[in-house]
Amino acid sequence: MTHEEARDVLPLYALGVTDTAERAQLEEHLRGCLPCQQVLALESRTVDGLGRSVDQVRPRPELRRRVLGNVRSFVDPDAIPDAGTSAGASRATPWFWAVAAAAVVALVTSIGLVSARRELAEVQAELETSQQRVAQAEERAVRAASEATSQRRVVTVLTSTDLIQATLNGEAPAASARARAFLSASTGTLIFTAYGLPALPAGRVYQLWAIVGTTPVSAGVFTPDADGRSQFIAQLPALDAPPATIAVTLEPAGGVPKPTGPMYLVGAASN
CATH class of the missing domain: 2.60.40 (Immunoglobulin-like)
Incomplete structure (x- = not known):
């Protein structure tokens, strides 16, 4: 895995949504890359703060029913146990929905983080370009001022009475x-x-x-x-x-x- 590829995968790794092969490649890269280790620490703190960034509010019962109903619409009905399913399987069902919802949230969040990182990189590139242009303009201004000073000295000498x-x-x-x-x-x-x-x-x-x-x-x-x-x-x-x-x-x-x-x-x- 290259350095650039690792930077794109780090937000997903911090969220725990990378696949086994990708995770293994990234971990191998991290063992020898201190900058990526530092970025991972930052991404991990960011992900850790997501859950504390908003107030915890208990959803209304009707909202919960609507969300679960939408999730069920994407699941094969044959895979859902009927009323006669054992008590152990019934108890596992809520965990399934919780994990599915968490995965959706993690995926959306990771996409947002990757997009934000790319936008930040673009802004940094534009800033560097602007700084280079400013430096070039300053150099031209210094040269122009020096040339103007030289021209004034030439005129002063050529018009001197001695x-x-x-x-x-x-x-x-x-x-x-x-x-x-x-x-x-x-x-x-x-x-x-x-x-x-x-x-x-x-x-x-x-x-x-x-x-x-x-x-x-x-x-x-x-x-x-x-x-x-x-x-x-x-x-x-x-x-x-x-x-x-x-x-x-x-x-x-x-x-x-x-x-x-x-x-x-x-x-x-x-x-």
């Missing part, structure tokens, strides 16, 4: 590479975009530099995409003077305090 620009050309390792840099000297915000950069060797990154006089100031490391393109916004520390040169070098992963590798891009900065 804008510094640089066109970077490729050096020997990357002769066809090109890049542009835009820097707001007062805020230190630098916009950088490049294309045509070669794929990086293992354990290496590109590092961007703003060179003030003879002092290189790191503007961060980056990795281009598969087409050799890269675009990002960097934040420089406070500078003593506007940079005269913008450059890109090849460095170990994580970057270095001062350039150590070959220069791939370089360009003069001007306002």
